[in-house]
Amino acid sequence: MSRRVQLIAIAAGFVLFAGALLFAWGWYGAADVEEDRAFVVPSGASLTSVATKLQEEGVIHSAPGFLLRAKILGSGDPIKAGEFLLPAGASPAQILNTLQHGEAIRRFIAVPEGLPSVLVHDRLMAEPLLTGSVPVPPEGSVLPESYDFGRGESRAQVLERMQQAMKETVAELWPKRSSDIAVSTPEEAVILASIVEKETGKAGERPMVAAVYSNRLKMGMRLQADPTIIYPITKGRPLGRRILQSEIRAVNDYNTYSMAGLPKGPITNPGRAAIEAVLHPADSDAIYMVADGTGGHAFADSLAGHNRNVAKWRAIRRARGEM
Known part of the structure; x- marks a missing residue:
């Protein structure tokens, strides 16, 4: 081989090597992700459509170049739908790996125990990353819990999960109920649990509060x-003031001061613990309760005992300057 041919071969090899390095750098070198950013892969999207979307959003330089390198240098695993975090300085190789194997970003809506349906609706409608609209759900149909969701998911889908969770919880707990409880149907259990939920802020008190109301129901x-x-x-929604005497005397399907038995429906969304308390109330003869100044209640099984507890509560309020 002549020296000329050798030089040509060396030059060609160098060009090929440089081209290979440039090709690899286009895959393993940094893309245009200057800071951490979220990227959404729509459900059912192909790698081709995702590459186009990456280019349109300024994440990569070239969709065709990304696809070619992905075919030669990348994994053949499918991409996943969802929202993914692309870290600053990510290479095209890292981007593809994230979309194929990374964990999608999940966000949460919290429904605290005892949150009424109108406020559940407010939270759903206030979340800007959800889509569509929903009506106010029936009271007592949502299980208080934290629910994850993805960007662009519909509010209807999230609400459906909330309501399905309540159905499943009641279906699980009802067959395990104690004998001789005060309610005769799962629906009545949710109604009574909603009252228990609103009457105490102390988790450990729920079985005792449930016992008071259960005993009252049994006694008429x-x-x-x-x-x-x-x-x-x-x-x-919050009342924001004291209850009026006229409201105490009001006759309707909810006011348990003017009617015997349960209200016609739940007054909030009770949590699992409140439902369990109604289905397994404390073993107690208590039929009275009054605030004790600590956020909880003092319980009594006689009017005389209740009156003593009331006197103590009034003394506490006077000491606080509330009376």
């Missing part, structure tokens, strides 16, 4: 639960 006594006065007035 009126429940006299303040939250049942407020619900028909506000539909779950």
Whole structure:
């Protein structure tokens, strides 16, 4: 081989090597991700459509170049739908790996125990990353919990999961109920649990509060639960003032001061623990309760005992300057 041919071969090899390096750099070198950013892969999207979307959003230089390198240097695994975090300085290789094997970003909507449906609706409608609209769900149909969602998911889908969770929870707990409880149907259990949920802020008190109301129901006594006065007035929103005497005397399907038995429906969305408390109330003869100044209640099984507890509560309020 002549020296000329050798030089040509060396030059050609160098060109090929440089081209290979340039090709690889286009795959393993940094793309145009200057800072952490979210990227959404639509459901059912192909790698071709995703590459085009990456180019349109300024993440990569060239969709055809990305696809060619992905075919030769990348994994053949399918991409996943969802929202993914692309870190600053990510290479096309890292981007593809993230879309194929990374964990999609999940966001959460929290529904606290005792949050009424009108406020659940407010939270869903206020979330800007959800789409569509939903009506206010029926009271007591949503299980308080934290629910994850993806960007662009519909509010209807999220609400459906919330309501399905309540159905499954009631279906799970009802067959395990104690014997001789005060309610006769799962629907009644949710109604009574909603009252228990609104009457105490202490988790450990729920079985005792459930016992008080269960005992009253069995005896035919009126429940006299303040939250049942407020619900028909506000539909779950805060009252923002003291209850009026006229409201205590009001006759409707919810006010348990003016009617015996349960309200016609739930007054909030009770959590799992409140439902369990109704299905397994404390073993107690208590039929009275009054605030004790700590956020909880003092319980009594006689009017005399209740009156003593009321006197203690009034003394606490006077000491606080509330009376």
